[in-house]
Amino acid sequence: MAATIKDIARVAGVSTATVSRVINNLGGYNEETEKKVMAVAKALGYRKNENARSLVQKSTNTIGVIMPDVTTAFYGDIIKGIEDTSYEHGYSVILTHAGSHGSRIHESMNLMGERRVDGLIIVSVELHETAIEALTSLGIPFILLSTKTNREDTPYIKVDDYSAAYTAVKYLIDNNHRSIGMAGANPDDSIAGSPRINGYTQALLDHGIKVDLNLIKPGGFSFESGKTAMQAFIEDEASITAVFCASDEVALGIMSTCFENEISVPNDISVVGYDNSKVSHMSIPPLTTVAQPLYEMGREGCLEVIAAIQNKCKIESKVIPHELVVRKSVKKLT
Structure with missing residues (x-):
């Protein structure tokens, strides 16, 4: 439970009126009292409700966004879509990070409750039952x-990851690749x-290609995960001609x-990404990738909330639909 002014007053040994004056910088106290109150407030994790003045109002005209720690470029376009749409409709945006694997999701929700946001958008965080409640x-x-739950009362907007992965791998197969690796994606991530792993394996099976689990290098969606996976392919002396990647990074x-x-890419090995984030056309060679309409996803989600x-x-x-964006990172085998 969040700390209150009464909690601070009790621990600091002063009146609630004094705590209120210190917290709101109203004066009427000495420096020692100020230091003591602020130290206790920090120790208790007290957060001032910036919207206290708007308690009598029906709306704060604010939309909250909760997202994981930003370690990839994936989120930039989604957030831009949310922010552009919010400002067009007279809303401001508060962003907070839910930590790795949503470890701080409850703290993030408490913050949004304190700030009395009018609506909330949660991006790419897997929610468990207590968080949903x-x-x-x-x-x-x-x-x-870009996430969902198994409950019908939690609305979402996302791409069909299975179908999108299938599309990417089928494109490689159509270019005569038969030994295709997969890099990234955590099999324990059900969202x-x-x-994406299942889409990869089903595409192989549907085209008569045996699934070799040694050619699946699980991990995250980061640049470092890709480097680690490729190093493993090299050390395994895997005879792959192509790799499907769980993200552009x-x-x-x-x-x-x-x-x-x-x-050489694509002469020695072909590469297909996933997301069509901004980095995909900056690579050398430019990356063939499955496009998620990230900006549109942010915009559409924001419009729904408003x-x-x-x-x-x-x-x-x-x-929402995906599409394959063909660039220069795949070679057709003869």
């Missing part, structure tokens, strides 16, 4: 982007990890390690 208890419109990691080992705030309407879940 906490989210629902806020009593405000919300939507999940984006295992569906994984693909860049693959290509970086290839460069370091004088392996409509629910203003019209009290229910938000429906949507699966």
